[in-house]
Amino acid sequence: MNWDETGSETDEPTGPVLDDRLVDADADGEDTAVEAALRPKDLDEFVGQEKVREQLDLVLKAARARGATADHVLLSGAPGLGKTTLSMIIAAEMNAPIRITSGPAIQHAGDLAAILSSLQEGEVLFLDEIHRMSRPAEEMLYMAMEDFRVDVIVGKGPGATAIPLELPPFTLVGATTRAGLLPPPLRDRFGFTGHMEFYAPAELERVIHRSARLLDVGIDADGAAEIAGRSRGTPRIANRLLRRVRDYAQVKAEGMIDREIAAAALKVYEVDARGLDRLDRAVLGALLKLFGGGPVGLSTLAVAVGEERETVEEVAEPFLVREGLLARTPRGRVATPAAWAHLGLVPPTHGAKGQQGLFGA
Numbered sequence: 001m002n003w004d005e006t007g008s009e010t011d012e013p014t015g016p017v018l019d020d021r022l023v024d025a026d027a028d029g030e031d032t033a034v035e036a037a038l039r040p041k042d043l044d045e046f047v048g049q050e051k052v053r054e055q056l057d058l059v060l061k062a063a064r065a066r067g068a069t070a071d072h073v074l075l076s077g078a079p080g081l082g083k084t085t086l087s088m089i090i091a092a093e094m095n096a097p098i099r100i101t102s103g104p105a106i107q108h109a110g111d112l113a114a115i116l117s118s119l120q121e122g123e124v125l126f127l128d129e130i131h132r133m134s135r136p137a138e139e140m141l142y143m144a145m146e147d148f149r150v151d152v153i154v155g156k157g158p159g160a161t162a163i164p165l166e167l168p169p170f171t172l173v174g175a176t177t178r179a180g181l182l183p184p185p186l187r188d189r190f191g192f193t194g195h196m197e198f199y200a201p202a203e204l205e206r207v208i209h210r211s212a213r214l215l216d217v218g219i220d221a222d223g224a225a226e227i228a229g230r231s232r233g234t235p236r237i238a239n240r241l242l243r244r245v246r247d248y249a250q251v252k253a254e255g256m257i258d259r260e261i262a263a264a265a266l267k268v269y270e271v272d273a274r275g276l277d278r279l280d281r282a283v284l285g286a287l288l289k290l291f292g293g294g295p296v297g298l299s300t301l302a303v304a305v306g307e308e309r310e311t312v313e314e315v316a317e318p319f320l321v322r323e324g325l326l327a328r329t330p331r332g333r334v335a336t337p338a339a340w341a342h343l344g345l346v347p348p349t350h351g352a353k354g355q356q357g358l359f360g361a
């Protein structure tokens, strides 16, 4: 076979894939406990996202100068990029208290009415996953955002009455991973929308240096660069990898993190130089080794790695596609030349039906 492995670093896993992923951008229990200590407290401390920061800075300064409550803000972007952190910064910059809730927690309009009616003047209401709110609550929110008023419906059927309730002016900060899922009437009621991008490696290095200082762990520039390169553009993952590397450094290297220690620690945790973990490499490895790089159907690929179709499609593939390692085509999943190079394999020169013409291979 002409796609034999050429390096031992890229040995593919054959067993079942771990559920508990170090490179998952969603928060786990440990993150929730430590994140509060690592959150930047003001816009100056908040790394990266220059455009959103600059625009938000203007919105907040103008509101402060007018002595008014800031406009409603919508933050969109992938998990772990700093939406919750930014909402807390908005409250801090406005010297206002903050109330935190989420779309799925508001199942009935009454739940929302209870929260809105207990807000103080100027308070920031952070509504995470705003796209997952129930429809009646969403409709109540329209009026609350625009007129600072809600109609509370009392009773049922023909005897039902709407009792208007005045609300103090407040700032809604909505966060969503999918801005496209928000109904236009809701989207239009936000005065400012900030789209959060994935972070560049240099920005993640700054996040890592800052967190290392707060966690009181020594790290040099190369050590931070090594962790940043594996953090998938996401500060939450960078902070989580830093904590695992810190454990390793404490046990094996008197606490100091350099490139060698970071790489050795993350090898133990099976996060490779590009941030792929076992699941990612299992999917990519099967695509290359079993199917000659594809095209292959999603179901077949999922069976080959012993995972559910949804796990492959929703958990592994988005990052592989983003990294330009895998393409979704009408004929099935196809590996790119970069995928072969990443796993240290040589693409077949003939017989890989369907690859020709897709990438000029």
Ligand SMILES: Nc1ncnc2c1ncn2[C@@H]1O[C@H](COP(=O)(O)OP(=O)(O)OP(=O)(O)O)[C@@H](O)[C@H]1O
Binding pocket: 025, 026, 027, 034, 035, 036, 038, 039, 040, 045, 046, 047, 048, 049, 078, 079, 080, 081, 082, 083, 084, 085, 086, 128, 207, 235, 236, 239
């Ligand atoms: N720009 C940044 N600078 C420094 N640290 C950051 C930045 N953005 C995020 N972080 C850190 O990353 C972690 C996750 O951030 P945060 O909880 O705000 O993400 P999120 O976008 O709200 O995620 P989710 O959508 O899952 O709620 C926090 O510990 C925070 O300190």
